[in-house]
Amino acid sequence: MDIGQTLYWIGLAGCAVFAISGALAAAEKQHDIMSFILLGVVTGIGGGTVRDLILDRPVFWLVDPLYLEVCIAAAGLTFFAARKIKFKHKALVWMDAAGMALFSIMAAQISQQWHASWMVAMVMAMITASFGGIIRDVLLDQMPVVLEPEIYVSASLLGALGYLLTCSFQGVEDGSANYLALAIGFSIAFSVRGAAIIWDLRLPKFPPPAAE
Amino acid sequence: MDIGQTLYWIGLAGCAVFAISGALAAAEKQHDIMSFILLGVVTGIGGGTVRDLILDRPVFWLVDPLYLEVCIAAAGLTFFAARKIKFKHKALVWMDAAGMALFSIMAAQISQQWHASWMVAMVMAMITASFGGIIRDVLLDQMPVVLEPEIYVSASLLGALGYLLTCSFQGVEDGSANYLALAIGFSIAFSVRGAAIIWDLRLPKFPPPAAE
Amino acid sequence: MDIGQTLYWIGLAGCAVFAISGALAAAEKQHDIMSFILLGVVTGIGGGTVRDLILDRPVFWLVDPLYLEVCIAAAGLTFFAARKIKFKHKALVWMDAAGMALFSIMAAQISQQWHASWMVAMVMAMITASFGGIIRDVLLDQMPVVLEPEIYVSASLLGALGYLLTCSFQGVEDGSANYLALAIGFSIAFSVRGAAIIWDLRLPKFPPPAAE
Numbered sequence: 001m002d003i004g005q006t007l008y009w010i011g012l013a014g015c016a017v018f019a020i021s022g023a024l025a026a027a028e029k030q031h032d033i034m035s036f037i038l039l040g041v042v043t044g045i046g047g048g049t050v051r052d053l054i055l056d057r058p059v060f061w062l063v064d065p066l067y068l069e070v071c072i073a074a075a076g077l078t079f080f081a082a083r084k085i086k087f088k089h090k091a092l093v094w095m096d097a098a099g100m101a102l103f104s105i106m107a108a109q110i111s112q113q114w115h116a117s118w119m120v121a122m123v124m125a126m127i128t129a130s131f132g133g134i135i136r137d138v139l140l141d142q143m144p145v146v147l148e149p150e151i152y153v154s155a156s157l158l159g160a161l162g163y164l165l166t167c168s169f170q171g172v173e174d175g176s177a178n179y180l181a182l183a184i185g186f187s188i189a190f191s192v193r194g195a196a197i198i199w200d201l202r203l204p205k206f207p208p209p210a211a212e
Numbered sequence: 213m214d215i216g217q218t219l220y221w222i223g224l225a226g227c228a229v230f231a232i233s234g235a236l237a238a239a240e241k242q243h244d245i246m247s248f249i250l251l252g253v254v255t256g257i258g259g260g261t262v263r264d265l266i267l268d269r270p271v272f273w274l275v276d277p278l279y280l281e282v283c284i285a286a287a288g289l290t291f292f293a294a295r296k297i298k299f300k301h302k303a304l305v306w307m308d309a310a311g312m313a314l315f316s317i318m319a320a321q322i323s324q325q326w327h328a329s330w331m332v333a334m335v336m337a338m339i340t341a342s343f344g345g346i347i348r349d350v351l352l353d354q355m356p357v358v359l360e361p362e363i364y365v366s367a368s369l370l371g372a373l374g375y376l377l378t379c380s381f382q383g384v385e386d387g388s389a390n391y392l393a394l395a396i397g398f399s400i401a402f403s404v405r406g407a408a409i410i411w412d413l414r415l416p417k418f419p420p421p422a423a424e
Numbered sequence: 425m426d427i428g429q430t431l432y433w434i435g436l437a438g439c440a441v442f443a444i445s446g447a448l449a450a451a452e453k454q455h456d457i458m459s460f461i462l463l464g465v466v467t468g469i470g471g472g473t474v475r476d477l478i479l480d481r482p483v484f485w486l487v488d489p490l491y492l493e494v495c496i497a498a499a500g501l502t503f504f505a506a507r508k509i510k511f512k513h514k515a516l517v518w519m520d521a522a523g524m525a526l527f528s529i530m531a532a533q534i535s536q537q538w539h540a541s542w543m544v545a546m547v548m549a550m551i552t553a554s555f556g557g558i559i560r561d562v563l564l565d566q567m568p569v570v571l572e573p574e575i576y577v578s579a580s581l582l583g584a585l586g587y588l589l590t591c592s593f594q595g596v597e598d599g600s601a602n603y604l605a606l607a608i609g610f611s612i613a614f615s616v617r618g619a620a621i622i623w624d625l626r627l628p629k630f631p632p633p634a635a636e
Contacts, residue, residue, distance in 0.1 A: 053477055053487070054477070054483050054486065056482065056483075061584070101609075106526065114486075116486065117489050118487060118495075119489050119492055119493065120489050120492065122491055124464065126465075128463065130462070134563065138562055138563070141565070142565075143564075143565055144563055152458070153456075153458040153459075153461070153462050155456050157458075202456065203456035203457055203458060205454050205455065205456050205457060205473075207451075207506075207507040
């Protein structure tokens with residue numbers, strides 16, 4: 001399996017994972033199947049759509065509708081399968097963590113292809129990783145999970161930074177597929193977020209303790 | 213009146229109808245006239261703007277500001293006239309249904325012109341028809357009407373499907389104006405939504421009954 | 425300092441001002457520093473990003489990442505400094521007024537460069553000035569300040585109108601830098617908004633008194 005193909009499957013998996021998180025959020029509020037699909041699609045493709053609009057790239061799911069099909073299928077399956085999954089909220093949080101990590105490194109890589117600076121690449125990672133979930137939470141009229149005091153955006157930024165640093169050490173910063181950098185970036189983002197979930201780690205709230 | 217012109221008037225009517233629904237929502241919350249205009253404009257042009265951004269077309273109301281003028285006029289008139297309309301909520305729901313049906317078939321037709329697949333055309337119909345109302349409801353901090361268990365997105369998808377099927381039967385799928393297909397698509401979307409409003413039809417909620 | 429440079433600093437100041445308003449909103453809800461930065465960035469660049477997407481211009485903070493750096497720095501500094509500022513809500517409201525006035529005239533000027541009609545220029549001013557704050561308020565799950573019955577959108581529209589009228593009197597409507605017009609437009613928008621804040625001016629609510 002060549003490199004482009006691997007990235008392609010990673011992207012599909014990320015969309016599916018976010019679509020499931022959107023559908024599980026619909027399940028918590030006992031919506032109908034169309035609501036599952038709408039929330040699944042919007043959550044799955046929302047972050048990447050905003051990324052592509054800002055970078056002025058063709059929107060990825062217009063170029064390849066398989067992303068849409070995956071989101072619709074994932075949301076539909078969740079409608080019929082979610083009843084049997086215990087700890088729905090827990091599943092949602094972990095799905096979301098995996099999707100966040102995947103989208104962060106992909107956005108950083110795509111930004112490299114656009115010759116963006118590191119800071120732009122990290123902000124694009126933050127936007128891509130968080131906007132699907134933000135749209136989901138805004139539609140369901142709940143406080144976006146990215147604004148909760150748990151570590152979320154930081155994990156995304158650190159994952160993107162890990163990816164960029166690895167690329168830099170290897171001297172390949174043109175956005176070509178880099179397994180090691182992608183693996184390192186994903187691991188950092190996912191494990192930072194995972195640690196925050198398990199041990200309930202939080203950044204200090206405002207007002208900062210340093211100001212005492 | 214040639215075909216292009218007819219579609220043009222349909223589009224204007226759809227914007228006006230959505231702008232009125234935005235203004236009626238502002239009336240329910242007793243906002244001022246600027247709020248009427250802002251909500252009217254955003255609801256009227258929001259769905260089509262998102263559609264054009266995603267398809268990378270020139271945004272329709274930049275090309276032809278008459279759409280804006282119609283939205284502003286419709287919202288302004290509503291401010292002065294809405295007092296006399298009884299059953300404001302009912303009027304809002306029916307206006308919304310007509311706008312949804314119009315926008316669904318127009319989005320399907322425009323997607324055909326972009327050589328999009330059927331699934332993309334249906335998703336674009338769903339997005340165009342629902343995003344104006346979603347933005348309206350999000351701004352007013354209420355649960356988006358499209359996520360309520362009433363049939364809304366389904367009506368939009370069925371209308372787009374009816375349009376696409378009719379075009380397919382006639383062998384004309386390049387997005388050229390097709391009265392019959394547009395009429396059939398509109399009728400399906402509007403009557404499905406109308407039936408749902410009148411008889412309070414709903415899709416089964418999660419968890420699905422099949423899972424018993 | 426030449427004219428282009430002046431406008432550049434005005435733009436940076438507007439972003440910083442909006443970023444601080446986003447960060448102060450995060451302070452009110454006692455969020456952590458990442459939330460400050462996310463809200464600061466989204467509020468600071470949100471309106472201009474929507475403007476650039478609609479006008480199909482390159483998004484301004486991709487072209488020049490200094491805007492991002494300014495937003496991040498402003499939000500970060502606010503995290504550590506906001507504790508010492510009394511009357512946080514008051515500061516937020518005045519920051520917001522200055523950012524609104526700046527963004528309104530800039531959007532009107534950029535629209536002129538795109539050969540947009542006056543109405544489009546005014547609507548772009550309204551969108552640019554209000555969308556950063558709208559996104560901020562939607563994310564924090566509160567009624568957008570632009571929909572409150574205080575005068576906000578009107579101030580933005582009047583400022584843009586003042587700018588356009590001055591340009592028109594001078595016969596220069598190609599969007600080239602026009603100090604006088606920019607100063608007049610800014611003064612109108614800021615003082616109308618300021619007067620509304622100080623004396624609690626409001627537009628008549630619906631239903632309009634004329635309908636009695």
